[in-house]
Amino acid sequence: MNNALITIQSLEKEFVVRRGFFPRPKKIIRAVDGIDFSINTGETFGLVGESGCGKSTTGRMLVRLMPPTSGKIYYQGEELTAKTEKQMLPLRRNLQMIFQNPHGSLNPRMSLEQILEEPLKIHRYPFSNRAKRIRELMDYVGLSQTSMDRYPAEFSGGQRQRIAIARALALDPKFIVADEAVSALDVSIQAQILNLLMDLQKELGLTYLFISHDLGVVNYISDRIGVMYLGKLVEVADCNTLYRRPLHPYTKILLASVPVADPNQTFKAMAWDTPEGDFPAPPAGCSFYNRCRERLDICSRQKPSLKEQAQGQSVACHLFNP
Amino acid sequence: MEKNQPLLTVSNLTVSFKNKGRNVNAVNNLSLSMEKGEVLGLAGESGSGKTVTAMALAGLLADSKHTSVKGDIFFNGTPLPTIPNTNRFKSQRISMIFQDPLQSLNPAFTVGRQIQEVFMVRKKMTKRRARALSLDLLRQVKISSPESVAPQYPHQLSGGMCQRIMIAIALAGEPELLIADEPTTALDVTIQAQILQLLRQLHHTTKTPILLITHDLGIIAQFCHSLAIMLEGNIIEKGRVKDIFAGPLHPYTRGLLDSIPILGRKDRLKAMAPPRHSVNPVRGCSFHGRCPRKKKICEVKQPELREQEPGHFVRCFTPGGLS
Amino acid sequence: MKKQAKALVQHPTGIIGIILVLFWVSVAILAPMLAPPQDPDNAYMMVRHGFSSLPNPPNGQSPWGTTSGGYDIFYGIIWGSRTALVLGLVTVLATATIGALAGGVCAYYGGILDGVCMRIVDLFMGIPFLIAVIVMTTVWGKGMDKIILALIVFGWHRYARMMRSEVLVVKEQEFVLAAKNMGASPMGIFFRHVLPNALSPIIILMSINIGRMVLVAASLSFVGIGAEPGFADWGQMLNFSRNWISGIPGAPFYYWYTYAYASVAIFTFVLGWTLLGDALGTMYGKQEAY
Numbered sequence: 001m002n003n004a005l006i007t008i009q010s011l012e013k014e015f016v017v018r019r020g021f022f023p024r025p026k027k028i029i030r031a032v033d034g035i036d037f038s039i040n041t042g043e044t045f046g047l048v049g050e051s052g053c054g055k056s057t058t059g060r061m062l063v064r065l066m067p068p069t070s071g072k073i074y075y076q077g078e079e080l081t082a083k084t085e086k087q088m089l090p091l092r093r094n095l096q097m098i099f100q101n102p103h104g105s106l107n108p109r110m111s112l113e114q115i116l117e118e119p120l121k122i123h124r125y126p127f128s129n130r131a132k133r134i135r136e137l138m139d140y141v142g143l144s145q146t147s148m149d150r151y152p153a154e155f156s157g158g159q160r161q162r163i164a165i166a167r168a169l170a171l172d173p174k175f176i177v178a179d180e181a182v183s184a185l186d187v188s189i190q191a192q193i194l195n196l197l198m199d200l201q202k203e204l205g206l207t208y209l210f211i212s213h214d215l216g217v218v219n220y221i222s223d224r225i226g227v228m229y230l231g232k233l234v235e236v237a238d239c240n241t242l243y244r245r246p247l248h249p250y251t252k253i254l255l256a257s258v259p260v261a262d263p264n265q266t267f268k269a270m271a272w273d274t275p276e277g278d279f280p281a282p283p284a285g286c287s288f289y290n291r292c293r294e295r296l297d298i299c300s301r302q303k304p305s306l307k308e309q310a311q312g313q314s315v316a317c318h319l320f321n322p
Numbered sequence: 323m324e325k326n327q328p329l330l331t332v333s334n335l336t337v338s339f340k341n342k343g344r345n346v347n348a349v350n351n352l353s354l355s356m357e358k359g360e361v362l363g364l365a366g367e368s369g370s371g372k373t374v375t376a377m378a379l380a381g382l383l384a385d386s387k388h389t390s391v392k393g394d395i396f397f398n399g400t401p402l403p404t405i406p407n408t409n410r411f412k413s414q415r416i417s418m419i420f421q422d423p424l425q426s427l428n429p430a431f432t433v434g435r436q437i438q439e440v441f442m443v444r445k446k447m448t449k450r451r452a453r454a455l456s457l458d459l460l461r462q463v464k465i466s467s468p469e470s471v472a473p474q475y476p477h478q479l480s481g482g483m484c485q486r487i488m489i490a491i492a493l494a495g496e497p498e499l500l501i502a503d504e505p506t507t508a509l510d511v512t513i514q515a516q517i518l519q520l521l522r523q524l525h526h527t528t529k530t531p532i533l534l535i536t537h538d539l540g541i542i543a544q545f546c547h548s549l550a551i552m553l554e555g556n557i558i559e560k561g562r563v564k565d566i567f568a569g570p571l572h573p574y575t576r577g578l579l580d581s582i583p584i585l586g587r588k589d590r591l592k593a594m595a596p597p598r599h600s601v602n603p604v605r606g607c608s609f610h611g612r613c614p615r616k617k618k619i620c621e622v623k624q625p626e627l628r629e630q631e632p633g634h635f636v637r638c639f640t641p642g643g644l645s
Numbered sequence: 646m647k648k649q650a651k652a653l654v655q656h657p658t659g660i661i662g663i664i665l666v667l668f669w670v671s672v673a674i675l676a677p678m679l680a681p682p683q684d685p686d687n688a689y690m691m692v693r694h695g696f697s698s699l700p701n702p703p704n705g706q707s708p709w710g711t712t713s714g715g716y717d718i719f720y721g722i723i724w725g726s727r728t729a730l731v732l733g734l735v736t737v738l739a740t741a742t743i744g745a746l747a748g749g750v751c752a753y754y755g756g757i758l759d760g761v762c763m764r765i766v767d768l769f770m771g772i773p774f775l776i777a778v779i780v781m782t783t784v785w786g787k788g789m790d791k792i793i794l795a796l797i798v799f800g801w802h803r804y805a806r807m808m809r810s811e812v813l814v815v816k817e818q819e820f821v822l823a824a825k826n827m828g829a830s831p832m833g834i835f836f837r838h839v840l841p842n843a844l845s846p847i848i849i850l851m852s853i854n855i856g857r858m859v860l861v862a863a864s865l866s867f868v869g870i871g872a873e874p875g876f877a878d879w880g881q882m883l884n885f886s887r888n889w890i891s892g893i894p895g896a897p898f899y900y901w902y903t904y905a906y907a908s909v910a911i912f913t914f915v916l917g918w919t920l921l922g923d924a925l926g927t928m929y930g931k932q933e934a935y
C-alpha cells in the first residue's frame with residue numbers, strides 16, 4: 001500500500017517520573033511500548049483503549065508535540081523523527097491537533113479573532129487575506145454570525161470546540177489528531193461535531209487519527225480501528241470486521257462491555273473472573289496475560305507480535321500465531 | 323392485596339437557587355413516582371436538573387438563603403419532609419452514590435473504617451461486629467480479598483474499586499431506595515460493565531429499587547425497567563424503556579435517540595439543535611425554540627404531562643407519530 | 646477588562662483602596678503646586694524654617710508645624726508621598742520583573758536550569774529579609790537609592806517562587822500545546838500564552854508589596870539607616886519625632902504634630918495598596934472559580 005500518509009514504526013515512549021531533586025529510585029512508565037501502524041490518505045483511523053493505555057501519548061508524538069523515546073514516524077515518506085524543530089516548522093501546518101477539553105484548549109485571554117489569527121501569523125499568511133481566511137474558517141465550522149471580539153468564556157462548550165476545529169483548519173492541514181474531541185460534550189452537540197468533522201473530511205480531503213474511549217463514537221467515525229492495551233497495539237482491523245469478528249481477547253471483552261442502546265438486544269457483558277486492580281504485564285510475556293481468559297502457556301514467556309490474520313486484520317496474540 | 327401503591331411519589335418538587343439576586347429554578351414543579359423493586363432511569367440534557375432532583379430526594383439539599391426546596395415527597399405512603407434537619411432519618415432510607423468516587427470518600431480514613439462507621443453510627447453496633455459485617459459487605463461487592471482492601475486509603479485504590487466501596491457504604495445503611503448519579507461515567511467501559519453487573523446482581527438479591535441517573539442510553543436500555551427524561555427542570559417523557567425506545571413521543575427524546583452513535587451502525591446521526599441557555603424562563607413549552615414539530619400553541623402555553631399511551635406519559639402538544 | 650474594573654469598584658474594600666491610592670498618587674503628582682520647593686533643583690530636601698532643635702507647632706509659616714531642626718512637616722508629607730510612590734513602584738516593578746522572568750523562564754524550560762534557579766531562590770528564602778537589608782544599607786551607606794537596591798536584591802525571590810508554581814500549571818494547559826502544535830516559537834509561547842495567564846497572582850502581590858516596601862523603607866529610616874538627613878521621607882520624619890513622642894510631663898501629646906501627620910500618611914498609603922491587592926485577589930479568585 002503506497003498511499004499511506006502517516007507510517008509509524010516501533011514507536012516507544014518512556015516517561016521517567018522523578019520525585020524531588022535528589023536522585024532517588026526513579027520510576028519508568030512505558031506509556032507507548034513499540035507500536036506500528038499506518039494511516040492512509042483520506043481515512044479516519046480510530047484509536048481505542050482504556051484510560052492510561054497511551055492513546056494521547058501516541059497522538060502527541062505523531063504531531064511532534066513530544067519526542068518519541070525511540071522509533072520512527074514518516075509523513076508522506078519523510079521521516080519526521082529525524083527533523084530538527086526548525087525543519088519541522090513548515091511541516092507543522094500539515095499536522096494539527098484538536099484537544100479534549102474545550103475549556104482548556106483556548107487561551108482565555110485571547111479573542112476569537114486573535115485565536116484564529118495566531119496560526120496565520122506564525123506561518124506568515126499574507127496580511128491582506130487574513131480577514132477573509134478567518135471568515136472562511138468560521139463558515140466551515142458554522143460560526144458565521146458570531147462576533148470576533150468575544151472571548152472563549154462567552155461561548156458554549158460546543159461553540160468552543162468549533163473554534164478549536166477552525167483554528168486547526170487554519171493552515172490547510174492534511175492530517176488532524178482529534179484526541180477525545182467530543183468526549184466533553186453533551187450528546188446533541190457531540191453528534192453535530194462528529195458530523196462536522198466528517199463533512200470537513202469529505203470537503204477538504206482530511207485524514208484523521210480519532211482517539212476516544214467511546215467505542216460507539218469511534219466505530220461511527222472511523223474506517224479502521226486500532227485497539228491499544230498497556231502501550232501496545234493489540235489489534236487493528238477495519239471497522240466492520242472489528243465489530244463483527246473481533247479476534248483479540250481484549251477486543252472481545254471491550255466490545256462486550258458496551259451496553260447497546262437497544263432494549264431488545266441483551267447485554268452480553270462478560271463478568272471478569274479476575275479481580276479488579278492493577279495488572280502489571282509480565283516482563284517477558286503478553287501484556288494482557290494477567291487478565292486474559294484464553295491464555296496459553298507460551299503467553300507468559302513470549303511477547304506476541306502484531307501479525308496480519310485476514311485481509312486488513314492484524315492481531316497480537318499467541319492464539320493466532322502459534 | 324390492594325392495588326400496588328407506589329414506593330415513592332414526588333409531587334410538585336421545585337428547587338430554586340438564588341444567584342446574584344435572581345432566582346433560578348433548577349427543578350420546576352416536578353412530579354414523579356417509582357414502583358417497588360423498580361430500576362428507573364433518569365436521563366436528559368446536561369444541566370436539566372437530574373443531580374439536583376436526586377439530591378433533593380436524598381435530603382442532601384439544605385434549605386437556606388440561597389436554596390429553596392418545595393414540594394411533597396411520599397415514601398411508602400409516609401411523607402418525607404423536605405426540611406433539612408430530618409436529613410439523617412431520610413438518608414437512612416435513601417442512599418446515594420455519586421459520579422466521582424474518589425471525591426465522595428473521605429481521604430483521611432481507611433475504606434474499611436468508612437463502611438464500619440455506617441454500622442456503628444446507624445445501627446449502634448459494636449466495633450467488632452461492624453468490622454465483620456463490613457468485610458462481608460466488601461465480599462458482596464465482589465472484592466475478592468476484603469482483608470487486604472479494608473485497611474487501604476481511597477487514593478490507593480483504582481476508580482472502579484472506590485466505586486465498589488461507595489456502593490458498599492450505600493448498602494450498609496440498608497436503604498429502601500438507592501440513587502446512583504452517573505456511577506460509571508468516570509470509569510472505563512470494562513470496569514463500567516463490572517459495576518453495572520454488580521448493581522444488577524445486588525438488585526436481584528435485595529430487590530432494592532434503584533434510581534439510575536445517566537447520560538448513556540445504552541445503560542438505560544440494558545439496565546432499567548422504566549425511564550424518565552428531563553429537560554429544563556422537568557420531566558417531559560416517562561414510560562417503560564421498551565416503549566420509549568420503540569416509539570419516543572417527545573421530539574427531544576426522538577432527537578436524543580437519533581443523535582447517539584450505536585455500536586455497529588454507521589447511518590448518519592441526526593444532530594439536534596443545541597440548547598440555548600437563556601436566563602429568563604421561556605413562555606410556553608421549554609423546548610419550542612428548537613423543536614422541529616412546533617405549533618403556534620407551543621409558544622404560549624405550557625403542555626401538561628399526559629398519559630398518551632397506557633403507562634407512557636409525555637409533555638408535548640404534538641406527541642410522536644403525528645409529526 | 647471593563648467587567649473587571651466594574652467588579653473592582655463594586656468590591657467595598659476595593660473602592661476604599663482605590664480612593665486612597667488615587668489620593669496619594671494625585672498628591673505626589675501635584676506636589677510642586679501644593680508645596681512649592683525653595684530650591685527646585687533640590688526639591689526632595691525638606692524646606693527648613695530656622696535650625697531650632699525644638700519642634701514648632703503649626704503656625705502661619707508652617708501649616709503643620711516643624712520638626713526638630715526646623716524641617717517643614719507639611720512639605721515633608723507632600724514630597725514624601727513622591728518618595729514613597731517612587732520607592733514602592735521602582736522596587737516592586739524591578740522585583741516583580743526580575744522574579745517573574747526568572748521564575749517563569751526556569752519553570753517553562755525546566756530541567757537543570759530550573760533546579761539551579763530554585764536552589765538560589767531557596768538560598769534567598771533562608772536569609773531574613775529585614776536583617777539582610779539592614780546589613781546591606783549599613784555597608785553601602787545612607788541614601789534612598791541604596792535602600793531601593795537592597796529591597797530589590799532581597800525581594801525578587803518571592804515573585805520567582807510564585808511565578809514558578811503558576812507557570813508549571815499553565816504550561817501544561819492544552820492551549821499551550823495547541824500553540825506549540827501550530828509552530829509557535831518557545832519564546833512566543835512564553836510571552837503570548839504562558840505569561841499573561843500566570844500573571845494575576847503576581848499583580849496582586851505587587852499591589853500588596855508597594856505598601857509593604859514603603860513600610861520597610863520607613864522602618865529603616867526610622868532606625869536611622871535610611872534616607873540621608875533632610876530628605877523628604879515619612880520614615881525619616883518619624884525618626885525626627887523619636888525624642889518627642891512621649892511629650893512633656895503632664896502633657897503626653899504636646900508634640901503630637903511631629904508624628905501624627907507622618908503616621909497617618911504611612912498608614913493610609915499602606916492600607917490603600919493592601920486593600921487594592923486584596924480586592925484584586927478576591928476578584929481574580931472569583932474569576933478563576935467561574
Ligand SMILES: Nc1ncnc2c1ncn2[C@@H]1O[C@H](COP(=O)(O)OP(=O)(O)OP(=O)(O)O)[C@@H](O)[C@H]1O
Nearest residue numbers: 015017029031050051052053054055056057058213
Ligand atoms: N508527561 C507525563 N509524565 C509522566 N507520565 C505521563 C505523562 N504523560 C502521560 N503519562 C503516563 O503515560 C501513560 C499513558 O498516558 P496517556 O495520556 O497517553 O493515556 P491515554 O490512553 O490517553 O489515557 P486517557 O484515556 O486517560 O486519556 C499513563 O500511565 C500516564 O500516567
Ligand SMILES: Nc1ncnc2c1ncn2[C@@H]1O[C@H](COP(=O)(O)OP(=O)(O)OP(=O)(O)O)[C@@H](O)[C@H]1O
Nearest residue numbers: 339340341348366367368369370371372373374375
Ligand atoms: N448549588 C447550586 N447553586 C446554584 N445553581 C445550581 C447549584 N447546583 C446546580 N445548579 C444549577 O441547576 C441546574 C441543574 O443542575 P444539575 O446538576 O441538576 O444538572 P444535571 O442534569 O445533573 O446535569 P449533568 O448531566 O451535567 O450532571 C444547572 O443549571 C446548575 O447550574
Ligand code: SF4
Nearest residue numbers: 286289292299317318
Ligand atoms: S497472547 Fe495469550 S495472554 Fe495475550 S491475549 Fe493472546 S491468549 Fe491472552
Ligand SMILES: [Mg+2]
Nearest residue numbers: 055056057179
Ligand atoms: Mg488521553
Ligand SMILES: [Mg+2]
Nearest residue numbers: 372373374503
Ligand atoms: Mg449531574
